[in-house]
Amino acid sequence: MKKIIWKGPCGHEWVSPIHTRSLGHGCPYCVNEAVLPGFNDLASRYPDIAINWSNRNLPVTPDRIYYRTQKKYWWRCHICGNEYYRSPEIILRYQLNCPYCVGTKLAKGMNDLTITHPELTKEWDDEKNDGLTPDMYTKSSKKYIRWKCKYGHTFGLQIRERTKLGKNCFVCEAEYKVALPLFLVIRWMNSAGHKAMVGTKLCEMQVENLYEDVGLAFEHEYFSQQAKMLQLDKQAALREKGIHLEILPKAKDPPETVMQIKALMEKYGIQAQDEPDENNAREDFFRTKDRLLRENIQEREMDTMNEEMKLLLKLLLAQEGETEAGQRTPNKKKLAPEPVSGIDYPPEGKPQPRNEKEYRDNDFSNSRRELYPDHTNNVSSVKAVPIWEKYALTVPEAAAYFHIGETRLRKLIKKDHYANYLIWNGGRVFIKRKLFEEYLDGENDLS
Ligand SMILES: [Zn+2]
Numbered sequence: 177m178k179k180i181i182w183k184g185p186c187g188h189e190w191v192s193p194i195h196t197r198s199l200g201h202g203c204p205y206c207v208n209e210a211v212l213p214g215f216n217d218l219a220s221r222y223p224d225i226a227i228n229w230s231n232r233n234l235p236v237t238p239d240r241i242y243y244r245t246q247k248k249y250w251w252r253c254h255i256c257g258n259e260y261y262r263s264p265e266i267i268l269r270y271q272l273n274c275p276y277c278v279g280t281k282l283a284k285g286m287n288d289l290t291i292t293h294p295e296l297t298k299e300w301d302d303e304k305n306d307g308l309t310p311d312m313y314t315k316s317s318k319k320y321i322r323w324k325c326k327y328g329h330t331f332g333l334q335i336r337e338r339t340k341l342g343k344n345c346f347v348c349e350a351e352y353k354v355a356l357p358l359f360l361v362i363r364w365m366n367s368a369g370h371k372a373m374v375g376t377k378l379c380e381m382q383v384e385n386l387y388e389d390v391g392l393a394f395e396h397e398y399f400s401q402q403a404k405m406l407q408l409d410k411q412a413a414l415r416e417k418g419i420h421l422e423i424l425p426k427a428k429d430p431p432e433t434v435m436q437i438k439a440l441m442e443k444y445g446i447q448a449q450d451e452p453d454e455n456n457a458r459e460d461f462f463r464t465k466d467r468l469l470r471e472n473i474q475e476r477e478m479d480t481m482n483e484e485m486k487l488l489l490k491l492l493l494a495q496e497g498e499t500e501a502g503q504r505t506p507n508k509k510k511l512a513p514e515p516v517s518g519i520d521y522p523p524e525g526k527p528q529p530r531n532e533k534e535y536r537d538n539d540f541s542n543s544r545r546e547l548y549p550d551h552t553n554n555v556s557s558v559k560a561v562p563i564w565e566k567y568a569l570t571v572p573e574a575a576a577y578f579h580i581g582e583t584r585l586r587k588l589i590k591k592d593h594y595a596n597y598l599i600w601n602g603g604r605v606f607i608k609r610k611l612f613e614e615y616l617d618g619e620n621d622l623s
C-alpha cells in the first residue's frame with residue numbers, strides 16, 4: 177500500500193496510506209490519535225505530573241504517551257518517594273495528588289498519624305480503642321476514635337474531624353467558649369492601660385473583674401438559673417454604687433464574639449492599642465489552663481496570679497460547684513493535679529455506648545453535665561435567698577410573692593413586653609420586684 181507524507185494546515189506532518197486521507201481523516205495529532213512529542217505528550221503538557229514518572233515504566237517515557245491516556249502507569253512521588261499505579265486521565269480528571277501525601281493510602285512509618293500529627297497521637301486513648309493504634313491510620317481516615325485530652329476529658333471523633341476540621345475536646349471547647357468573652361475583655365482593657373481587680377469584694381459581693389477607674393465590671397454569665405438571678409441582683413446593687421456590671425454570655429460563634437466585644441468596648445469608649453483576636457484569646461486560655469494544672473495552684477494563692485489565671489481558676493471552680501453570686505465561699509474541692517476523672521463515666525446502670533452514634537449522644541450529655549453541674553445533678557450549693565430579698569423574680573416566684581395567678585401575670589407580660597418592671601434575659605422574662613410593687617400600687621384592676 178502506498179504511503180504518503182501529509183502536511184495539515186495545523187503545520188503537523190504525518191504519514192498515512194493514501195486511501196485514509198480520502199476518507200476525510202485529518203491530522204492524527206490534532207485529534208489525539210497519535211502522540212507528537214512537544215505537542216500532545218504528557219511531558220510537555222503536564223510537566224508537574226510527569227515529574228513523578230517511575231522508572232518501572234521504562235522503556236516508556238512521558239514524552240511518548242498521550243497526556244490524557246486511560247492506560248495506567250507507575251508513579252513515584254517526588255515528595256514522599258512512594259509509588260502508585262494510575263492513568264493520567266484519572267489523575268487529571270480528579271486532580272489527584274499522591275495518595276500517600278494526601279493520606280488516602282497508608283505507608284506505615286511514612287504518613288501514618290504518628291508521623292503527620294504527633295501531637296494528636298498523644299491524645300489517643302490507649303484503653304478505649306480496642307487495640308487500634310495511631311500508626312494504623314492516616315490523617316484522612318474517617319475512623320471514629322476515642323480520645324483523651326491532656327486535662328483528662330475523654331471524647332470521640334473521627335480522625336479527619338480532628339485533622340481537617342480541627343475539632344477538639346468538647347469539654348475544653350465548652351469551657352473556652354464561656355471564657356472567651358472575658359479573655360477578650362481582659363486583653364482589650366490591658367491594651368488600653370486598665371488593670372482589673374479580680375475577685376474583689378465590694379459591699380459584701382464578690383465581683384469577678386472590676387475596673388474601678390472606669391466604673392465597669394465584667395463577669396461571665398453564671399450557669400444555673402438560680403445563680404443567674406443572683407447575678408442580676410448583684411448587677412442592680414452595683415448600679416447603685418455607680419458601677420456597671422456587664423454580664424457576658426457564653427460565646428456561640430467565636431469570630432462573632434470577637435466583633436461583639438469590640439462593639440462593647442467601643443460603646444464604653446475604651447480604645448485598645450492592638451485589638452485582640454480569637455487566636456490571642458485561645459492562646460491565653462490554654463496557656464493559662466496549662467499553667468493552672470501544671471502548678472496545681474489553689475484559690476488561696478490568688479495573690480501571685482495574673483488576671484487570666486485568677487479568672488480561669490474562678491471559672492473552673494464555678495463549674496465544679498457554683499456558689500452564690502454574692503458571697504462565694506472558698507471551694508473545698510481542689511483543682512486536681514492529676515487529670516480530673518473526665519467525662520467518660522457512664523452513669524451507673526446505664527449501658528456502655530456500643531457505636532459511634534451512641535457514643536456521640538453520650539459525649540454530648542456528659543459535656544453538658546460537666547459544664548452545667550446543677551442542671552442535671554440537682555446538687556446545688558447555691559444558698560437559697562428569700563424571695564423578698566431578691567431583685568428580680570421568675571414568673572412562678574412572682575405569682576407566689578404577689579398572690580397573682582401565673583396566667584394573669586403572663587397576660588400582663590404579653591400586654592406590655594417593655595414594661596419597666598420586666599427584664600428579659602436570654603428569652604426568659606423576670607419581674608423586678610420593687611418596680612412591679614410600685615406598678616401594682618398604682619393599679620386598681622388587674623384584669
Ligand atoms: Zn495537526
Ligand SMILES: [Zn+2]
Nearest residue numbers: 253256274277
Ligand atoms: Zn507523596
Ligand SMILES: [Zn+2]
Nearest residue numbers: 325329345348
Ligand atoms: Zn478537655
